[in-house]
Amino acid sequence: MKNVLTVALATLLACALSAQNSVKPTKWKLRSFGVSFGTDLDMIRGLDYAYLVQTGKGNSSNVYNNVSFENQQYYAAVCENPILRITAALDVPGLKNTELDFALNTVFNRFDGVYYHAENSQIVQENGGFQYLSVNTVTNEVGLESTITRRVSLFNFLNFYGGVGTNIGYSFDGEMQFSGHEYRQSVDQNVDRSIKDITTGTIYSDAIYGTYDAKDAFHQRLIYKLGFGILFCKRLELGINYRGGWGYRAVFGAPTKETRLESLAVSARWMLK
Helix, strand or coil: CHHHHHHHHHHHHHHHHHHHHCCCCCCCEEEEEEEEEEEEEEEECCCCHHHHHHCECCCHHHHHCCCCCCHHHEEEEEEEEEEEEEEEEEECCCCCCEEEEEEEEEEEEEEEEEEEECCCHHHHHHHCEEEEEEEEEEEEEEEEEEEEEEEEEECCCEEEEEEEEEEEEEEEEEEEEEEEEEEECCCCCCCCCCCCCEEECCEEEEEEEEEEEECCEEEEEEEEEEEEEEEECCCEEEEEEEEEEEEEEEECCCCEEEEEEEEEEEEEEEECC
């Protein structure tokens, strides 16, 4: 009889805990707010100098009309973007362990760049052309993001997250910068020359550089995210989050390019319940 009562009590307790975990929110309610910081790799498909110079205002594209680098001379490209996010999460009515997450994304000094180097410097010196060329843009982006996220909790202090969503952003107040080294077969003698210019027969060696204002751009992405958080004192959650996705970048007055996002960040959230 004692064993029967023990089993019955354990069964009743398990049912009670199960019922408690199955409680579904009945109204929208703020669950948490927080902040995260990390890095975004917003990689542009087909990134090259021809595209980047088109993102500069003015006559920047005219500088590279005689550039003839081949794909095999493509040395490196980077798309480094530190990101700060302010986040908030709402309980979704009728769905347990489900959050609707919102974020304000701020990316300052987004850097996209390419670097080329000629394979045979001797041929370039004899016939003219660019020995190396570096082109990059530095911009800022502000955006809004929303995701629907499922939560799995273990041991009352460990949370795992997974979700899908979208974001939109706007880039502004940027610069397009270039630098390089060019061998020219003829130079206008009426143009002032730098003391660093070297004359070798009819071939002149020039270091070039310049800066142009960058054109504004619109961004949109479909994203997914994975992460986990550890809860301290039932309120403060510290975690690590990964975000990935695909989208496009539409620079006003330049071609629209496909993008791929990879992001890793640390986060802190204050739980309201």
